[in-house]
Amino acid sequence: MTTGTGVAQAADNLPPKQPLVQDLRTGQKACAAGDERAYVSGPPALSAVLYDPEEDNHPAEANLVTGEFEAWWTDADGAEQRLTHTTLETPSGDRQQWRMPADVLPPDTVISWRVRANDGAANSPWSSEDDGSVCEFVYDDDSPEPAKITSPEYPEKVFWVDGVGVYGHFTMDSPSDDVVAYTYRFIGGPGGTARPERPGGPATVSYLPLRSSADELTVQSVDRSGRVSSESSYRFYVKDGRAAVAHWPLDDAEGATTADAEAGTDARAGSGVTFGGPAPARTALTATATLDGSVHGYLTPGSPAVADPRKSFAVSAWARPAQTDRNMTVASQDAGDSAGLALGLSARGEAPAWSFTVGGARVSGGAPEAGEWAHLLGVYDAETGEARLYVNGHETGTRSEAAPAGAADAFQIGRVRDGNGYHDRWHGELGDVRVHDRVVVPAEAAGLAHRTPSSRGHWSLETATDGTSPERNGGAPLKLGSGASIYRVPDGSCLPWLDPDCVPVPEALVGEGHLALDGRTGHATAQGPVVDTSDSFTIGVVVRLADREPERPMTVLSLPGEHTDAFKVRYLPEQHAWQLVMPHKDQRGAPETVVARFARADGRDGTGHRVAVVYDDATDKVRLYVDGQTSADATADLPNGWRGSGALQIGRARTGDGWGEYLHGDVDEVHAFAGALTDRDIPSLGSGTEPCFC
Structure with missing residues (x-):
């Protein structure tokens, strides 16, 4: 309407909007109640975004609102306690807050709160009314107890326990029932945060030692409020990695019909295998075996070398192909009528590449050259479920998730099995075939492939x-x-x-x-x-x-x-x-x-x-x-x-x-x-x- 002077007047005032639950914060945490309520380590700042309707037609600078906060709880005597706070005026749409007084908040008590807006003429509905919700929090003034640490593979302060390439599982457990996370770090190794399945429960992390040394795990417990315990430390001693469970140097004397095993079972050689071949220069090898690529060019111990392909293992060898234009196998292991694993040369792509296959998953990389030595290492890590390939001590290709078969039949050198029998026979030299029943770590991979200048x-x-x-x-x-x-x-x-x-x-x-x-x-x-x-x-x-x-x-x-x-x-x-x-x-x-x-x-x-x-x-x-x-x-x-x-x-x-x-x-x-x-x-x-x- 207008007055006699012709000056326009605002329409009737509309009350502010009801504060939205999603705009409410308890400190930095969202508004929640019940089992999802916030836990805080100190008196929080309660905040809300408050709005006055645009339909009020006031100039923007005139759309000012105040916030009225209300908090309540039941004290130890069963009496209700209530606090209120009104903020200063701020423009509509601003976040307003109330920092709660430290001297009155009871610890370990559920405190409820709500808020409403006022534009100087009318109040909005409380944030808890109708489809809204009360916000709750608990003020926690006690830090959690330090975690206790245990490991079955690496008991604390026991000297020189097996070993590099063998995972340890470390369980962290605090006596406090409100711990929701454990932060941890190994000396010179990985660190992170582990979360228990339920508050106050234990959490377990796995750790792969990469070197023989004294090691230490430090842990801190973190409760729901974000409070952190003092450090727990756990010292353990890692020895060198276990030796290969099967090892054929293939440096046997000329005319031999069996490859002597330094570990595992001797390997019978087919008539297409001759010993006394050249060895890769600047290595400890003195001779190798030459396989002619025929149906008789293979060696086998007649028994598995990888006892359980579902557990971590590694297969390695020195290889010098006489050709690169067809698929050839360095080593494999039978799994019924097929192969559970295979290491070799693949000519399937645009260019030949080295390959490692486990349970149908394949990793390929490197560039084989006829007449040139390469050290190959295939690793299956059961903890991560990944297969990886190393060529000349360097990881190559893209790691692949694998699902190995459980069957473990005869290990093969120079051929691989499928439903139609053995095929992809090796043509060239092979030496120093090894099988480990653990992960071979990168430093060991480099050592196996090392050629001393x-x-x-x-x-x-x-x-x-x-x-x-x-x-x-x-x-x-x-x-x-x-x-x-x-x-x-x-x-x-x-x-x-x-x-x-x-x-x-x-x-x-x-x-x-x-x-x-x-x-x-x-x-x-x-x-x-x-x-x-x-x-x-x-x-x-x-x-x-x-x-x-x-x-x-x-x-x-x-x-x-x-x-x-x-x-x-x-x-x-x-x-x-x-x-x-x-x-x-x-x-x-x-x-x-x-x-x-x-x-x-x-x-x-x-x-x-x-x-x-x-x-x-x-x-x-x-x-x-x-x-x-x-x-x-x-x-x-x-x-x-x-x-x-x-x-x-x-x-x-x-x-x-x-x-x-x-x-x-x-x-x-x-x-x-x-x-x-x-x-x-x-x-x-x-x-x-x-x-x-x-």
Whole structure:
């Protein structure tokens, strides 16, 4: 309506809306009652979102409401106690709260509450009326009791209990009847939260020890209010993992008809098996068995090796396929007329791959190559229900959930069974077949596949006689070309910081001498390629450039083929970086894998840089290290390395039909290995000592 002055008036006032239960909070917890009521560890802030109807037609700033909160409970004498609180005005739609007083709230008592809104003229209905609900909470002022911890597999403080790869089950149980969770953590291992099936009940977690050591589990109980107990600790001692339950090295003498078992039952060999085959280099194996791929090319103990395929187990072997164009089996175990598990080579996809099959689930990965050794390990983890595959010590493929059959019949080497008999027979070499009745953990997988690097040359470059510098262990020396010489610190040189009249002389890079190259023709060569660049290798060097601002690329190491270098390591001034270049083929203009790592030239008075190249044929990765460090952009895939045939070059590289990129600077501690050194081993290169692969 309007007045005589023509000023519009608001229509009749409408009461505020009833607060919605879903907009009510007890602290951070939703409004609930009965068994779902909130438990809080301190006096909570009760809050609600309050609304005034938009139909009131007030300006937005005039839609103000207050909240009237009410809480009540029954005290120890059976009398009802009631508190109320009215908030200040705030705009419609704001959350309003009442922080309850700490001095009046009784602990361990059900406290009910509700709220309504007031716009200064009318009240809304209470939040508990009609379809609404009363909110309830309990104030808990006591922390729960610490948990007691037990484990049947790993009793507390018992020295050296079995063991790595065997799950332990740890039960946490607090005497308090309101515990709803246990937070836990193993030393250096996993942690998390375990919840009992009912408040106050126990909770159990499983834990797979990955190393032999003293270990400790710490636990805290958490009650419904969020209160936390003091810590409980449980110390236990894990011994090494159990040895294989079946193990056939397959290094038996030529002419043998049975493979001796180091564990388990000897395996009868078919007539298509011959012993005395080649073994993977740099392993403990001395010989292997060759299987011809025929119906007679197999071995079997005639009994199961995996006693119960529904429990955790692992199967492993060294394998070298003679072909990769068909399915082939390394090892399997019969389960009636079919196979319960199988480890081998699959040619089903676009490219051949290694595979591990358990109960119909398959994990595939890796890239088999004819004539190349690989270590295979298939693991079934009954605790997680997953099958996983390791190739050359690295997990590959995607883990798969498996449901193994319970039947356990004869173990087979070199063939697999289905309803039509045995098939997918192995053609090639096999060695070191093992079966474990537990999980083989990642560190053990790497150990089984480890091929110890072996030195192929170590030139300390301290002296030269008749133009050659000796190899440290009596091998072929480095031949020094023109423009190359061995610099040695003069005898009787003094220390400038002790003697003011001392004339300083250049220091050697490492030890008492190094190779000095003039940048024009200076170089040195080793007899032969030194390393096989088609297989895993490592080469390290200490190098110092003579100029702080070099004007052109310079190569410190290269290994030529007929048409190009199998690899070269050079310094690029425009990038201020050492660069590794590895062509994919022995031809000019072939595609190249190139990685680089930043390092400024420090001039002849600097300490230089320790540069290393690692090619790991097992993982098809190449890495460049500078001063013991590598990075993602200094690592690349190299699926098919090829063998350089020329002599290892120090200080120059192939350029066109001749040589170029001569290094102007100093070189020391050239060290070459067959095999891929690890990140742990690389920092020892360039120190003047031999790495220890312990």
